Amino acid sequence: MESPLQAWRDTLGELGVMGLIREPRAQAPPEAQATPEAQTRPAAAPTPANPPPARPQAARALPAAATPAAYTPPADPVGCPPPEVIAGATSLADLQKAIQGCLACPLGPGRLKFVFGEGHPKAQLMFVGEGPGRDEDLQGRPFVGKAGELLDKMIGALGLKREDTYIANVVKCRPPDNRTPSPTEARACMGYLHRQIELIQPAVIVTLGATPLRELVGVVEGITRVRGQWKRVQVGGREIPVMPTFHPAYVLRQYTQEVRRAVWEDLRAAKAWIDRPDQG
Numbered sequence: 001m002e003s004p005l006q007a008w009r010d011t012l013g014e015l016g017v018m019g020l021i022r023e024p025r026a027q028a029p030p031e032a033q034a035t036p037e038a039q040t041r042p043a044a045a046p047t048p049a050n051p052p053p054a055r056p057q058a059a060r061a062l063p064a065a066a067t068p069a070a071y072t073p074p075a076d077p078v079g080c081p082p083p084e085v086i087a088g089a090t091s092l093a094d095l096q097k098a099i100q101g102c103l104a105c106p107l108g109p110g111r112l113k114f115v116f117g118e119g120h121p122k123a124q125l126m127f128v129g130e131g132p133g134r135d136e137d138l139q140g141r142p143f144v145g146k147a148g149e150l151l152d153k154m155i156g157a158l159g160l161k162r163e164d165t166y167i168a169n170v171v172k173c174r175p176p177d178n179r180t181p182s183p184t185e186a187r188a189c190m191g192y193l194h195r196q197i198e199l200i201q202p203a204v205i206v207t208l209g210a211t212p213l214r215e216l217v218g219v220v221e222g223i224t225r226v227r228g229q230w231k232r233v234q235v236g237g238r239e240i241p242v243m244p245t246f247h248p249a250y251v252l253r254q255y256t257q258e259v260r261r262a263v264w265e266d267l268r269a270a271k272a273w274i275d276r277p278d279q280g
């Protein structure tokens, strides 16, 4: 019978990161992380003496190709809950109940299922992706397709279970043809994600791909340039460290050892932040 250690080694081997495991490197100073050279380095584990750097003030630009179609939200207050209802939700279940009929943006009418997010209600590690795909739209759960399987394996390789973490997306409804949500759609949905984060209070957020990094954190630089570099986001009066990394779907498309190693290093850095001695 396969031992737990062997199963873990098998998972790492399947991910292509076996043999890449080594002691965390010393955290580069924030100044060094901002250099072009540093942008290509794998993420280093943060330490209490060397926390993630403050987020630079990146300009928020709207992608040219993201002009949303004209859409008039219905007046139904259940479909479009007012901000005080969202703020008044004191649990994730209450929040989901309040917003699951939302039609506040053009994505609402096209969904099969509302994909609220799932996981531990007080997870220390929270993942934020872009939006539901076909499988997620069918099942009403985030990251359940091939990309989700890969994410689950990586979470397992960190020594965690999927249900130890919380997984959500920028938008709760599937964009047609899996296109990137427009800034207008992302903004319409952002209050829900913010309230989820306020309720969960994660120690660290890992953004998966460029969209959550842009829409949640306000960083518009390319993900290949900024992945592995600590950012921060202010939500509900709390400043939360953010580790940007590639979306698992990108990893599946670019299944190179370099890409897999990059994601693995980013996830390890996030885990190291959670495991630091002064956490908790």
Ligand code: SF4
Residues within 6 Å of the ligand: 102, 103, 104, 105, 106, 107, 108, 109, 171, 172, 173, 185, 188, 189
């Ligand atoms: S994507 Fe968000 S804002 Fe748009 S209809 Fe769905 S829940 Fe509402």
